[in-house]
Every structure is written in structure tokens, then in C-alpha cells.
Amino acid sequence: MARALINVPAKAKKGEIVEIKTLLSHPMETGFRPAADGKLVPRNIIKRFVCTYDGEAVFSADLFPAISANPFLSFTLVATNSGVITFSWTDDNDETQVQTAKIEVV
Amino acid sequence: MRAQWILPACVMLLAANSARAEIPLHERKSGAEFMSPQTQAMQADDVSNPGMLAALDGEAFWKQKAGAANKACADCHGPAEESMKGVSARYPAFNASASKPIDVQGQVNQCRSERQQAAPFRFESRELLALTTYIGLQSRGMPVSPPDDERLTLFRERGKALFNQRLGQLNFSCAHCHEDNWGRKLGSAPIPQAHANSYPIYRLEWQDVGSLQRRLRNCMTGVRAEAYSYGSPEFIELELFLAARARGMSVETPGVRP
Numbered sequence: 536m537a538r539a540l541i542n543v544p545a546k547a548k549k550g551e552i553v554e555i556k557t558l559l560s561h562p563m564e565t566g567f568r569p570a571a572d573g574k575l576v577p578r579n580i581i582k583r584f585v586c587t588y589d590g591e592a593v594f595s596a597d598l599f600p601a602i603s604a605n606p607f608l609s610f611t612l613v614a615t616n617s618g619v620i621t622f623s624w625t626d627d628n629d630e631t632q633v634q635t636a637k638i639e640v641v
Numbered sequence: 642m643r644a645q646w647i648l649p650a651c652v653m654l655l656a657a658n659s660a661r662a663e664i665p666l667h668e669r670k671s672g673a674e675f676m677s678p679q680t681q682a683m684q685a686d687d688v689s690n691p692g693m694l695a696a697l698d699g700e701a702f703w704k705q706k707a708g709a710a711n712k713a714c715a716d717c718h719g720p721a722e723e724s725m726k727g728v729s730a731r732y733p734a735f736n737a738s739a740s741k742p743i744d745v746q747g748q749v750n751q752c753r754s755e756r757q758q759a760a761p762f763r764f765e766s767r768e769l770l771a772l773t774t775y776i777g778l779q780s781r782g783m784p785v786s787p788p789d790d791e792r793l794t795l796f797r798e799r800g801k802a803l804f805n806q807r808l809g810q811l812n813f814s815c816a817h818c819h820e821d822n823w824g825r826k827l828g829s830a831p832i833p834q835a836h837a838n839s840y841p842i843y844r845l846e847w848q849d850v851g852s853l854q855r856r857l858r859n860c861m862t863g864v865r866a867e868a869y870s871y872g873s874p875e876f877i878e879l880e881l882f883l884a885a886r887a888r889g890m891s892v893e894t895p896g897v898r899p
Binding site: 541557 | 686687688689691693694697698845848849
């Protein structure tokens with residue numbers, strides 16, 4: 536569906552607060568913009584973002600039409616154990632983009 | 642008769658030069674320096690710089706076979722990290738087969754039609770912007786270094802004349818804002834020095850990446866002039882002059898601008 540850039544530190548200390556940054560390429564079409572023919576371009580935005588850490592949802596967000604194209608989301612989580620962090624973005628066409636990153640906790 | 646003509650022309654040229662002092666080297670500032678710290682941070686971090694998404698797309702197009710020749714850019718040029726290093730920093734360059742200067746966009750499309758035997762990309766298409774961003778990225782941090790090619794001199798001089806040419810209903814030249822009044826405000830926005838060292842840029846206003854020509858058309862519309870069309874010789878001449886004007890400045894591609 537799209538391209539994503541993710542920054543997860545490869546290594547962290549147990550209990551450390553780490554910053555996660557994500558950037559997804561998406562037009563975030565608001566549904567309010569007319570095309571050249573005068574008709575409104577159908578709305579197509581990312582409506583839901585979920586981040587899971589070892590299978591457990593640790594951060595999620597509902598997105599709305601005022602959010603810019605290529606939405607950038609940054610948040611923190613506590614590094615508890617080594618595992619896989621999964622990111623998923625779902626848009627109005629119910630297409631879901633999933634990316635994963637590994638974190639090693641020492 | 643001719644000598645009589647040349648003298649006044651020289652005097653006029655001198656007058657024009659003295660009236661409009663060019664920005665001294667130590668005062669040159671990239672457009673990034675006029676941005677808010679937040680936007681600067683956005684450009685500096687590859688995970689938050691949305692131009693990097695275009696560069697990722699470009700990397701995929703670089704390796705994708707296309708056209709009747711069924712060749713990818715990588716099949717001739719190899720890894721872009723090596724072969725494209727410094728290319729954007731020296732373009733536009735004189736193209737012998739076309740006997741005119743061409744910019745990176747023009748070079749990509751020439752390769753596409755001649756080597757790949759595919760239809761050239763549309764200006765401002767996702768593919769062309771992605772490839773030029775990816776190629777530009779390989780010169781990031783290198784100094785803008787236009788070639789000392791005598792065949793370019795005439796075109797560069799024309800570009801300089803266009804830069805100083807009043808145009809549009811507002812009757813402004815590029816130099817009126819970007820040399821005489823840089824650092825001041827136009828409405829609420831600071832006027833930068835108009836150095837073309839970060840293109841293609843991700844412009845927040847566009848919510849997308851765009852070429853230098855799109856930005857130039859933007860300014861032309863701003864002074865209520867009829868903008869040159871994409872790929873026109875005037876734009877290549879202006880690009881040549883802008884490259885010479887930004888000589889030695891660091892390439893920032895992909896730049897982020899407000």
C-alpha cells in the first residue's frame with residue numbers, strides 16, 4: 536500500500552523509556568477537495584494506527600481528516616523485554632499496512 | 642556603429658551590477674536557515690523527513706526494469722550510491738547529443754526514451770520526483786559544483802538576465818525579493834535567498850515533493866506572471882544560473898520547506 540519509515544532503537548536497557556517514530560506515505564485525502572471535474576475526491580485517510588509490543592497493544596490512535604498527508608507519529612514506550620514491535624495503519628478502504636521492528640532489551 | 646552600441650550596453654550592465662549587489666559568499670544562507678527550528682529538525686531527521694519516502698520510492702524505480710529494452714537504471718549505472726554520487730551537485734550540464742544544457746529531470750527522461758526505450762515520465766509525476774529525489778540524495782552534503790563548461794556560459798548568462806528581469810503584473814524580478822530584500826518578511830513569511838541546493842523539496846504547503854521548476858512557477862504566479870511551462874529552456878537557464886549562484890553551498894536534498 537505505501538512506504539513507511541520507522542525508528543526503533545535496536546537495543547535498550549530494561550525499564551528504559553524509548554522513543555518510537557513512524558512516518559507513513561499516504562495522501563490523507565480529506566474528502567472535501569474538489570478534483571478538476573468539480574466532483575469531490577472521495578475521502579481516503581488512515582483512520583486507525585495501532586502499535587503492539589510482543590502481541591500487546593501499547594499505543595493506538597484514531598486519525599481524522601485534518602491530519603496532513605504522510606502522517607508522522609511519535610510516542611514512547613517502556614522497554615520491558617526483547618521482542619517484536621508491530622505497527623499497523625488502516626485506511627478508509629480497509630487496507631492495512633503492517634510493519635515490524637525488533638528491539639533487544641539487555 | 643557596432644562599437645558605439647557595445648559601450649552603452651557595457652555601461653548599462655555595470656549600472657545594473659552596482660545597483661544590485663550580489664550576496665557575498667559569507668552571507669549566503671540556505672533556505673533551511675530561515676525555517677522554524679521544528680521544520681529544521683524535520684529535515685535533519687531521516688525518519689521524520691517525508692522527502693525520504695520519495696527517495697525510497699526512487700530506489701525501487703532505480704531497480705525496476707522498464708521499456709522495450711527491459712533495462713533498469715541499475716543495469717547500466719549500478720548502485721546509485723556510487724554512480725550518482727555528486728551528479729545532482731553538478732547538474733544542469735551540457736548534453737552533447739541534444740546540444741543544449743539539461744537538468745537531472747531531463748537526463749532521466751533522456752535515458753528513459755533512448756536507453757530504456759520507454760515513454761518519458763510526466764513532469765511532477767511521482768516516478769520522476771522519486772527518481773530525482775533518490776539521485777539528489779546521493780549528493781547530500783556535497784558542495785554545489787556547476788561545471789566550468791564554456792558551452793554553458795551563454796545559457797547561464799541568459800539565466801542571470803531572466804533572474805533580473807521584471808515580470809508579471811507586480812513587475813518584480815527574482816532579484817527584487819531574493820537579493821535586495823532577503824531576511825525581511827513577505828506577509829508573515831521570511832524571504833529566503835532563493836538558493837536551489839535542496840531540490841526536490843518536500844514542501845509542507847504542497848503536502849508533497851516538488852521540483853525546482855514547480856517552485857519557480859509558484860513564484861511566477863505570485864508576481865502574477867504567466868509561468869514558463871515545465872521543461873522550457875528558460876527554466877533550464879534559470880537553473881544554471883541558480884546553480885552558479887549557490888556554488889559551494891551544501892546539497893540538502895531532500896529539503897523540507899514550509
